[in-house]
Amino acid sequence: MNNQLPDFPSGRAAVFNGAGQPFEFIERDVPPLNKGEILVKNLYTTLCGSDIHTYCGRRIEPAQVVLGHEIVGDILFIDPAHPHKDFRGNEIKTGDRITWAIFSVPADVEAPRKDMPQKSDYLFKYGHALANGNDVFNGGLAEYCVLHANTAVIKISPEIPVEVAATISCAHATIMGALRIAGEIAGKRVIIFGAGLLGLSCVAMCREAAADHIALIDNDESRLKWNEKFGGDDAYASPSEIAEKLPWAEADIVFDMTGSPQAMKTGIDSLALGGIAVWIGAVFPAEPVQVDAQKIVRKVLQIRGLHNYNYDDFVNANAFIESNYKKYPFGELIEKEFHLSEVEEAFEYAYKSKPVRVGVKIAGA
Numbered sequence: 001m002n003n004q005l006p007d008f009p010s011g012r013a014a015v016f017n018g019a020g021q022p023f024e025f026i027e028r029d030v031p032p033l034n035k036g037e038i039l040v041k042n043l044y045t046t047l048c049g050s051d052i053h054t055y056c057g058r059r060i061e062p063a064q065v066v067l068g069h070e071i072v073g074d075i076l077f078i079d080p081a082h083p084h085k086d087f088r089g090n091e092i093k094t095g096d097r098i099t100w101a102i103f104s105v106p107a108d109v110e111a112p113r114k115d116m117p118q119k120s121d122y123l124f125k126y127g128h129a130l131a132n133g134n135d136v137f138n139g140g141l142a143e144y145c146v147l148h149a150n151t152a153v154i155k156i157s158p159e160i161p162v163e164v165a166a167t168i169s170c171a172h173a174t175i176m177g178a179l180r181i182a183g184e185i186a187g188k189r190v191i192i193f194g195a196g197l198l199g200l201s202c203v204a205m206c207r208e209a210a211a212d213h214i215a216l217i218d219n220d221e222s223r224l225k226w227n228e229k230f231g232g233d234d235a236y237a238s239p240s241e242i243a244e245k246l247p248w249a250e251a252d253i254v255f256d257m258t259g260s261p262q263a264m265k266t267g268i269d270s271l272a273l274g275g276i277a278v279w280i281g282a283v284f285p286a287e288p289v290q291v292d293a294q295k296i297v298r299k300v301l302q303i304r305g306l307h308n309y310n311y312d313d314f315v316n317a318n319a320f321i322e323s324n325y326k327k328y329p330f331g332e333l334i335e336k337e338f339h340l341s342e343v344e345e346a347f348e349y350a351y352k353s354k355p356v357r358v359g360v361k362i363a364g365a
């Protein structure tokens with residue numbers, strides 16, 4: 001069987017050359033697929049907070065990278081060596097709509113821990129790899145993406161709006177991981193710091209997991225309007241407000257999406273006996289968090305971090321969105337859309353106006 005692609009000889013990619021540099025649009029041939037790879041036609045990419053950190057130079061990526069790792073697309077071609085099954089065991093074929101994990105572990109590499117494949121050596125991360133020669137189709141801001149063999153792929157219904165489906169592979173999967181780490185949610189009092197897509201996804205997931213009470217906090221008051229629509233009970237614009245008005249004194253679980261040392265400290269201070277703080281926002285350099293060790297010990301508190309997510313989280317996040325995309329208005333959180341050709345404007349808008357998410361339409365651009 002011929003694994004060349006005569007019908008898809010070339011495609012466009014928007015290459016990021018470093019903060020302050022304009023995006024460069026390049027046209028390249030799709031390279032021949034390696035064993036077990038899948039060629040995807042990207043349909044839609046949402047700009048994650050970490051893309052925006054990279055864009056503004058707060059987070060350093062190699063120059064010449066095709067950004068975008070919250071992606072959804074349709075399968076164009078599957079190399080014959082691929083098992084033609086998705087991660088849930090469903091058959092996949094050309095034309096199927098899929099999402100895929102942001103990372104791929106090479107087949108011969110063993111994960112350092114079974115539950116942490118995202119921390120393996122030689123990890124390949126979509127939207128973070130060097131755009132090199134014809135090997136540019138490895139991120140969301142390009143017309144195609146070549147999925148490495150061994151990438152966890154999940155076939156999803158084309159009825160899920162693309163702007164919602166795109167966000168599964170970073171935001172929702174990460175939050176699913178945060179809930180896993182937090183343990184039992186049912187009957188618990190939860191405070192969530194940060195009302196971006198991560199925070200609002202966390203509100204909805206905690207609601208579905210039968211949390212007793214969910215409070216959301218963000219100093220951007222315009223975002224708090226979403227709280228109720230995602231199942232939250234109370235929303236607060238500052239930690240002092242939470243201290244004054246929260247109907248209960250202490251939380252069983254606090255989630256931090258902000259990466260702000262002050263917010264993480266307030267979170268620990270808000271915990272009840274035996275409480276747990278789950279931190280996922282601190283993915284950029286910041287001042288250390290001052291913790292009162294005696295309080296941690298005497299109140300039997302836990303602090304747990306999570307970076308990215310594991311395969312179970314990815315599978316469960318897909319299932320969560322499949323069950324709940326009509327119940328919660330996730331699509332409305334993509335507050336503005338751009339075409340791939342407007343990627344510069346998309347980042348500028350995301351950086352300056354701070355919407356919950358910006359979407360980039362890839363197909364038909």
Ligand SMILES: [Zn+2]
Binds near residue numbers: 049051170
């Ligand atoms: Zn992300």
